[in-house]
Amino acid sequence: MVPLSAYLILSAFLFATGVVGVATRRNVLIIFMSIELMLNAVNLAFVAFSRFLHSMDGQIIVLFVMTVAAAEVAVGLAIIIALFRNKETVDVAEINLMKW
Amino acid sequence: MELGLFIVLALVAMASAIAVIIQRNPVYSALYLILTFLSLAGLYLQLQAQFIAAIQVIVYAGAIMVLFLFVIMLLDLRKEEQRAVKGGYQLLIGLLLAAILLGELGLVFGGGVLKGVPGEFSPEKVSALGNTQVVGRLLFTDFLLPFELTSVILLVAIVGAIVLAKRRLD
Numbered sequence: 001m002v003p004l005s006a007y008l009i010l011s012a013f014l015f016a017t018g019v020v021g022v023a024t025r026r027n028v029l030i031i032f033m034s035i036e037l038m039l040n041a042v043n044l045a046f047v048a049f050s051r052f053l054h055s056m057d058g059q060i061i062v063l064f065v066m067t068v069a070a071a072e073v074a075v076g077l078a079i080i081i082a083l084f085r086n087k088e089t090v091d092v093a094e095i096n097l098m099k100w
Numbered sequence: 101m102e103l104g105l106f107i108v109l110a111l112v113a114m115a116s117a118i119a120v121i122i123q124r125n126p127v128y129s130a131l132y133l134i135l136t137f138l139s140l141a142g143l144y145l146q147l148q149a150q151f152i153a154a155i156q157v158i159v160y161a162g163a164i165m166v167l168f169l170f171v172i173m174l175l176d177l178r179k180e181e182q183r184a185v186k187g188g189y190q191l192l193i194g195l196l197l198a199a200i201l202l203g204e205l206g207l208v209f210g211g212g213v214l215k216g217v218p219g220e221f222s223p224e225k226v227s228a229l230g231n232t233q234v235v236g237r238l239l240f241t242d243f244l245l246p247f248e249l250t251s252v253i254l255l256v257a258i259v260g261a262i263v264l265a266k267r268r269l270d
Contacts, residue, residue: 002106002146005209010110010143012205014117014136016198021121023194029126029172033133036164037117040140043152051147055219056226056234059149060243063235066159067250071257073164077171078264084175085267 007048014041028083028090032076039069106146113139126172130165137161148223151232 014037021034043062050058084090116135123129137160144153226234239247 002103006106006110007143007147008209009206010113012202012209013114015205016202017114017117017121019201020194020198023197024191025121027126027177029168029175029177030121030123030129033120033126033129033168036133036160037120037136040137040160043156044140044143047144047147047149047152049216050149051223053216053218054222056221056238057219059152059235060238062149062152063155063239064246064250066155068253070159070164071253073167074257074261075264077167078261081171081174081265090175090177 004048004052008045011041011045011048014038014044026091026093028080028092028095031092032073032080036069036073039065102146106143109139109142109146112136113143126177127169130168130172133168134161134165137165148227149231151235 018034018036018038018041021037022031025031025034043065046058046062046065048058050056050062080090083095087095089095113136116132116139119132120129120136123132137156141153141156141161144150144156221234
């Protein structure tokens, strides 16, 4: 039987990896993938708690998180395409204006 | 056996998560991210969340990552790759922040403050009823309003994505 803390530590590690990705990379696509990584880390914690606390609420919330993530990816990637069409770059250091 | 499987899946997840953020080429990052998602799906199976595991593979590793790969291939990123790696203070601060965060989380998880009252869905009961059946029943009873609201979110996302990505007609 794998203890709950093992899952939580894995979840914390994945979340921290996502934080490093967001803080250090400058390619907006990689930053976006790091955000997905963080969402998944939280999902893992939800499912682990759901299993160990004998409650299904965690799994339902994971379902909603996935829905919101899908919506977020659709809108976010559309924004990235619009940005690239106008500025020819995906470097966040150069994306600093709301209008052009 | 169970512990061994967990260790293998966890190591694959951690290694591919690190590979996601250090890869130069976004296509490789996306592929490593798929590997992370698949190993997480394996962990969900081990946690007896079969429905979530299936959705993880179909929605995350399937739909969302295909969208990512399409967008990466739509954009011409050859210029970007040459200046992908940025060292210096940004990397240092990022690693420092992540280490502090990891320390805090470890303190919380190790402190034993996360105790809860066990609910009514014990693993035996869920496996007797069927995981998918329990999730579906809850979605259409206790969580009916949020469930219906997600359809609005998805509709808004569809409309928003089309409006944003459409070429201007002027």
